[in-house]
Amino acid sequence: MQAGEEISAVRSRGHELSATGVTVAYEGVDVVHDASVTLRPGEVTVLVGPNGSGKSTLLRTIARLQRPRTATLVVDGADGLALTPREFSRRVALLTQGRPTPSGLTVRDVVEFGRYPYRGRWGRADPDGPAAVERALAMTGVADLADRGAEHLSGGQLQRVWLAGCLAQETGVLLLDEPTTYLDLRYQIELLDLVRDLADDHGIAVGAVLHDLDQAAALADRIVLLDEGRIVAEGLPEDVLTADLLTGVYGIRIEVGTDPLTGRLRTRAIGRHHTRTERLSTPS
Numbered sequence: 001m002q003a004g005e006e007i008s009a010v011r012s013r014g015h016e017l018s019a020t021g022v023t024v025a026y027e028g029v030d031v032v033h034d035a036s037v038t039l040r041p042g043e044v045t046v047l048v049g050p051n052g053s054g055k056s057t058l059l060r061t062i063a064r065l066q067r068p069r070t071a072t073l074v075v076d077g078a079d080g081l082a083l084t085p086r087e088f089s090r091r092v093a094l095l096t097q098g099r100p101t102p103s104g105l106t107v108r109d110v111v112e113f114g115r116y117p118y119r120g121r122w123g124r125a126d127p128d129g130p131a132a133v134e135r136a137l138a139m140t141g142v143a144d145l146a147d148r149g150a151e152h153l154s155g156g157q158l159q160r161v162w163l164a165g166c167l168a169q170e171t172g173v174l175l176l177d178e179p180t181t182y183l184d185l186r187y188q189i190e191l192l193d194l195v196r197d198l199a200d201d202h203g204i205a206v207g208a209v210l211h212d213l214d215q216a217a218a219l220a221d222r223i224v225l226l227d228e229g230r231i232v233a234e235g236l237p238e239d240v241l242t243a244d245l246l247t248g249v250y251g252i253r254i255e256v257g258t259d260p261l262t263g264r265l266r267t268r269a270i271g272r273h274h275t276r277t278e279r280l281s282t283p284s
Helices: 003-008 055-062 085-089 107-118 129-139 155-168 185-202 213-219 243-250 272-281
Strands: 017-026 029-039 044-048 070-075 092-095 173-177 205-209 222-227 230-235 254-258 265-269
Touching (some): 017 055, 044 055, 044 213, 055 173, 055 205, 107 155, 155 173, 155 185, 173 185, 185 213, 213 265, 222 243
Parallel strands (some): 044 222, 173 205
């Protein structure tokens, strides 16, 4: 199968996930304050903000890996906090940062873990599993590594294997926390293209945390900008990624323009050396 055929074989099963009134505390101190986010089928929502802004904490809370102080979570019309872990995992998949390197397992073994919501407690058969695993391996470009030991992979290869496991899970909501970490430029772009395909062609609701503002602008239907645990702005990329908003949140001058070739938003942070270069190049 070619890549296009692989993606066309993915189940179209997008769900809406709504998280409202999310407040999260560490050691009694609130780090996310009354945040609300809705992930809609066929849309990519990207959370951005400086380090410590709460974006990864918010995403992990939506994924039920972080216990909130207050929150209402609705996924596919059901109370997301009342679902069993297996039921929730049939609806929502999460690619986290910093997963450990598996030892003694092949790449295929690792990807097969994504099928755990479909297996019973006593190892009930999963007839759709083998095909789902093969699709996920092909879609992420690791099919030729399927029989290799996972401990022998590079960081970028391993990141794609973990993503393949999420795709094998075949959920209607896909959450990605810094998915381009460890990937070189080619695989960053290919992964983001794949995410866009999942939303556009199969109605998957995608929520992602990204640091790169230009990647966020290119990928997202909606942007959520956080600062100090609060949502500062939410909306279309061109409405959120403005020079005034970004400069205020990041604490550094940020210019925003349009790429003349692609028509997409481009951002540029202006540091001391930019200013010095401009000053030296100005005729007296």
